[in-house]
Amino acid sequence: MPVRASAYRRILRHSRERSWWGRRQRWGVLFTLPVVLFLGVFFLYPLGQNVYLSLTRYDFLSPPRFIGLANYTRLLHDPIFLQSLATTGFYVVASTIPVCVFALAMALVLQRPGRINGFIAALFFLPVVISDVVVAIVWKFMLDLFGPVNQALSTVGQGAVSWLTDPSLVPWTLVIITVWQWTGWTMVIFLAGLRSIPRNLYDAARVDGATSWQMFRDITLPLLRPTLFFVLAISVITSAQSFGYQYVIGNGTGGPDSTTNVISLEIYRTAFTNLEPGYAAAMSIVLLLLLSIAIAIQMRVYPSELRKA
């Protein structure tokens, strides 16, 4: 006997009955409440207070004194701040490009699933688990004037290089350290992206007579775009906030001639060494704005990729 439609409607009406349904959904509020409260106290409130502080003169001791946009106008003409923006910008670009290029190249080589490839990938990933402070300490000793790197350079006739004290080289030293530590992590992400490309696309292309280069350009690259977008976004956000490397290499001073004075270090020093937290707050708001613009640009270029990621 066919079930009567009215029976269905009765059951549905009962289970979707407003009070029972609504009451259950409200549990969602309960589950998310701790997080919302926490984010209110440790995220929204500090964010708001930071905006407020950026409009004041403050020294941690006496109450903040409102000075309007004076901090921001001071920033616009502050050579040290502008220099730190340039240093950070250089670091972000100069470290992201080699990392992505090497990581992608190695991921392409290692993309076939297998025990050996998996083991090699894990090996490359290893430096990521070390803290940036320890990485920088080891490299600082390695790049000493009499260290192994310079000794190796001497044997090939180049001669020792002042990796740590020559202001024109220090930015590249930071890049080298970054590439050493982060290529593996980026490679693992690319590997995941490469492995999600269906093999039969390559088979079909091969049947059509495509060369390796054509397959790379027309299959691999386009299908890797979401992954690429993700990697670029993460790289920009994290490298803009880089602190540990620069603190160690420059001994916390901002390095030879401000070459390690990235924005993160500059904010830290302004707030806690120079005791000008209001000014530092303004700097951090500028950083927030710049990062937001960078993310917005990337979302413009790859709007569909954001939805996939």
Added chain:
Amino acid sequence: MIRRGRSLVPRGAYAGIVAGILLLAFPFVWMLSVALGRSQDTYASPYHWFRWPLQFHNFLDSLSAAPFGRYYLNTLLVSSVTTAVVLITSSLAGFGLAKYRFRGRRVVFALVLASLMVPFQTLLVPLFLVVKKLGWLDSYQGLIAPFAVQGFGIFLMRQYMLSLPDALLDAARLDGASEWRVYRDIALPLSRPALAALAVFTFLDSWNQFLWPLIVASSPAHWTVQVGIADFFQRYNPRPELLMASSALAMLPMIALFVALRRFFTTSVPGLRMSR
């Protein structure tokens, strides 16, 4: 169809991989060699790798030159508690966001995403002031508090829990389970893979934190390993063998974790670092 057998990759590329491995390993090997050597041999030219006799005592000396035992304990405590709290808060919020439709849900999710986008430096000073007002400066709570809720964790748990079949949850409800029990006895056990991955990422990230502990932990009694070794570095700069020894020891816990739990690091998307 006959397989051509032409690999996508030129054979010479493997040489690049080998070169990469050698470049990668070099700092590790040098660090160990210096750690097991004497001060004066560090920059000797020509360099003797692992010069006999090996100075194993350097490791012990480095541990006693600064209160590293205390640093390790502090870091272990902070990282463990942070991880536990993050697991709880992330799974609670992730469950709420994934399996319920309530007013303001989108706002909450937007809030979570926003917390991921804002750089830590923008919260640095006011967080310091908040922690100060709570009386948590130079304390374990102060070290843990800002990281107790992590947008990344919530995001991860929500993504995973979205895939849990609603039918299963409804079946539990029909059997009379309260929403809390649905969470605790159904959703949570089913989310073990995501929880495990999150635990690993959070622990690692917490262990390697530097900027925040540098600011909050003013007395050496509360220093974490990273702050301790940075301070050690500034004081013992001319003694490379001690520094390399303590660096090696500082790396060891995370390397051991990685070796033991490798799949959590490399199979799911590697966690976002909160700082670099």
